[in-house]
Amino acid sequence: MFQFLLFSLSEGTLSLWRSRMLNLLSIGTIMFAMFILGSFIFVALNLRNLTINWQEQIQFNIFLKDAITPAEQQQLQSFLNEHLLVETAVFLSKEDARKKFEKDFEGYAEASAELQENPFPASFQVALLKGIEKDAFQTLRTNLEQFKGIDEIFYDEEIFKRLTFFANLIQMAGWFFGSIMVFSSIFSISNVLKLTFFTRREEVDIMKLVGASRSYIRGPFIVEGVLQGLVGALFGVVLVFMGYVFLTYYLGSSEESIFSNLELVFIPFTWLITLILAGGFSGLLGSLFSLNQFLEEHIRYQ
Amino acid sequence: MIRFYHVYQSYSRDIYTLSDISSTIRPGEFVFLTGASGAGKTTLLKLIIREEVPHKGNLIVNGQNVTSIPVSKIPRLRRSIGVVFQDFKLIKTKTVFENVTFVLKTLGIDLKERRRRAHHVLKQVGLQHKTQFYPLQLSGGEQQRVAVARAIVNDPVLLLADEPTGNLDPEMAMEIMNLFQKINRKGTTVLIATHDRQMIERMGKRVLTLHQGHLLHDTSPVPSEEL
Numbered sequence: 417m418f419q420f421l422l423f424s425l426s427e428g429t430l431s432l433w434r435s436r437m438l439n440l441l442s443i444g445t446i447m448f449a450m451f452i453l454g455s456f457i458f459v460a461l462n463l464r465n466l467t468i469n470w471q472e473q474i475q476f477n478i479f480l481k482d483a484i485t486p487a488e489q490q491q492l493q494s495f496l497n498e499h500l501l502v503e504t505a506v507f508l509s510k511e512d513a514r515k516k517f518e519k520d521f522e523g524y525a526e527a528s529a530e531l532q533e534n535p536f537p538a539s540f541q542v543a544l545l546k547g548i549e550k551d552a553f554q555t556l557r558t559n560l561e562q563f564k565g566i567d568e569i570f571y572d573e574e575i576f577k578r579l580t581f582f583a584n585l586i587q588m589a590g591w592f593f594g595s596i597m598v599f600s601s602i603f604s605i606s607n608v609l610k611l612t613f614f615t616r617r618e619e620v621d622i623m624k625l626v627g628a629s630r631s632y633i634r635g636p637f638i639v640e641g642v643l644q645g646l647v648g649a650l651f652g653v654v655l656v657f658m659g660y661v662f663l664t665y666y667l668g669s670s671e672e673s674i675f676s677n678l679e680l681v682f683i684p685f686t687w688l689i690t691l692i693l694a695g696g697f698s699g700l701l702g703s704l705f706s707l708n709q710f711l712e713e714h715i716r717y718q
Numbered sequence: 719m720i721r722f723y724h725v726y727q728s729y730s731r732d733i734y735t736l737s738d739i740s741s742t743i744r745p746g747e748f749v750f751l752t753g754a755s756g757a758g759k760t761t762l763l764k765l766i767i768r769e770e771v772p773h774k775g776n777l778i779v780n781g782q783n784v785t786s787i788p789v790s791k792i793p794r795l796r797r798s799i800g801v802v803f804q805d806f807k808l809i810k811t812k813t814v815f816e817n818v819t820f821v822l823k824t825l826g827i828d829l830k831e832r833r834r835r836a837h838h839v840l841k842q843v844g845l846q847h848k849t850q851f852y853p854l855q856l857s858g859g860e861q862q863r864v865a866v867a868r869a870i871v872n873d874p875v876l877l878l879a880d881e882p883t884g885n886l887d888p889e890m891a892m893e894i895m896n897l898f899q900k901i902n903r904k905g906t907t908v909l910i911a912t913h914d915r916q917m918i919e920r921m922g923k924r925v926l927t928l929h930q931g932h933l934l935h936d937t938s939p940v941p942s943e944e945l
Binding site: 423434618621624625627628629 | 810811868
């Protein structure tokens with residue numbers, strides 16, 4: 417068995433090298449497939465992390481009525497400052513809100529300046545301690561609603577739902593496109609092996625004539641397919657890694673981005689190994705498919 | 719070693735390439751198979767290695783009926799027979815060393831032993847200095863000698879050769895024949911298909927003559943002319 421594996425490995429590797437130009441096609445296809453699959457997994461993973469990161473600390477805005485009295489505002493400020501669940505409560509005056517808008521949306525800055533009356537309400541931007549559950553927030557919200565001068569308590573829960581949905585969608589799209597690509601790579605590997613076989617048909621005939629057993633003829637073809645898959649997937653994963661390095665550098669240097677505080681994580685090692693093995697498995701399927709569908713009649717002894 | 723019982727072979731209806739061949743080649747014999755082109759010499763050799771299946775009759779090779787041998791046993795049968803093909807059948811993408819030792823490799827024989835055996839047989843055919851050459855870098859005669867080396871490297875019980883001296887000059891042809899004779903003396907049965915009448919007469923061995931698929935003569939050896 418060991419001798420057979422050694423034989424198949426040496427012959428398969430040799431053949432992979434000898435028909436390297438032809439094999440580039442299938443290696444390229446599987447590389448692309450794994451790059452697509454890996455990229456989607458990477459993006460989905462980081463979006464999910466972003467959602468978790470954001471959800472870890474509940475942040476909300478308390479918009480104040482224009483008619484709020486200084487005493488009411490002070491009372492609210494004291495409540496927030498003394499509340500055990502509140503980490504920070506920053507007051508944003510009407511004027512600050514306007515400035516913030518002009519800074520965040522430069523394109524509309526002129527329009528804002530033209531307004532005679534400042535339409536932006538004053539608010540408190542409240543961040544709860546990390547890890548505070550939503551139930552506790554609801555209780556706090558009910559308590560806050562007793563205060564006079566509050567116009568609206570705004571907690572955008574929808575954004576998390578949308579982000580989670582988006583992350584799931586991206587992951588599903590990744591599986592969908594990735595699967596299509598994997599299938600096409602299996603097809604491509606199978607066809608490339610078929611071509612390789614026809615260029616080596618005479619060699620196979622000679623192998624049969626001098627008494628090489630069927631498994632010794634099949635072995636190198638199977639190894640060649642598996643190697644194509646493994647090498648292609650490895651290159652695909654390397655490409656995803658290069659993308660990760662680029663994004664880390666790019667996002668790190670752009671402070672304006674909403675992702676500037678996000679630390680990108682790369683696909684976990686076990687997943688990477690799974691991706692590479694999946695490439696090898698696709699290669700195995702491709703070679704078995706071509707052997708069973710097209711080559712068996714040539715390899716089979718009469 | 720080889721027994722033919724009313725063997726027929728045909729590729730189309732009513733036209734027989736071989737017709738009613740019955741003969742016995744005993745272990746250790748050295749036999750020439752001769753006849754004009756198209757007489758059926760190559761077909762007969764193909765039947766022995768089970769490259770073809772006879773249309774009718776039975777053929778026993780080394781105790782196995784190759785007309786009914788299970789497919790799984792064909793590789794083993796072929797590995798026990800050394801064959802020098804008329805068109806050499808060397809793998810172009812493999813070196814002389816790789817071609818000669820290919821069967822040994824499939825048998826799991828280690829590199830050191832493969833090298834030792836390859837050197838031994840390539841020395842016998844005078845090509846020990848060309849182990850790393852590819853077949854297309856060799857002349858026709860050299861390719862033929864590589865084919866001979868491959869056929870004998872595994873110490874076969876039976877050696878078949880189809881026109882093994884066709885591309886060789888008389889001197890080298892004689893050397894190859896002497897080599898076959900040496901192998902034969904060690905106990906290997908040798909069957910050589912050739913139409914080289916001079917060589918056959920010089921060797922003085924048993925001769926089976928085919929004519930249009932029929933076994934025309936089976937002449938006994940002439941001991942006095944043996945080399």
